[in-house]
Amino acid sequence: MSKTDARGRGTGVYAYRCNQCRTTSPDVPTRANLRGERDDHRRRFHGGHIPDGEEILEEERVRFFDLPREQKIAAVVVALVLLGGVLFKLG
Structure with missing residues (x-):
């Protein structure tokens, strides 16, 4: 394009x-x-x-594996924090 x-x-x-x-x-x-x-x-x-x-x-389309390593790590950390927050709230 x-x-x-x-x-x-x-x-x-x-x-x-x-x-x-x-x-x-x-x-x-x-x-x-x-x-x-x-x-x-x-x-x-x-x-x-x-x-x-x-x-x-x-x-x-941008795929997860095309992202730079630092962005992949940040995305995983954010996902884990959100998951932890949800589990803490439910538990």
Whole structure:
């Protein structure tokens, strides 16, 4: 995707790509916005028809194992503290 924030990550989640026109929409945060981008492009440039080779680009999801070690440790500590609090409250 094209837009990035200060850390170089995409600011949206989805983008529409028309390989026939060689264009990519701006990043959008929701599938509803993506449908709007796609439908608008189809209507304006393809007479409402579906162009061959269109794509939906989606940011890769962040997995727990992709996080830096320090963030994994912090996440486990927070989870254990929350679990301990719940068990203490119930016990």
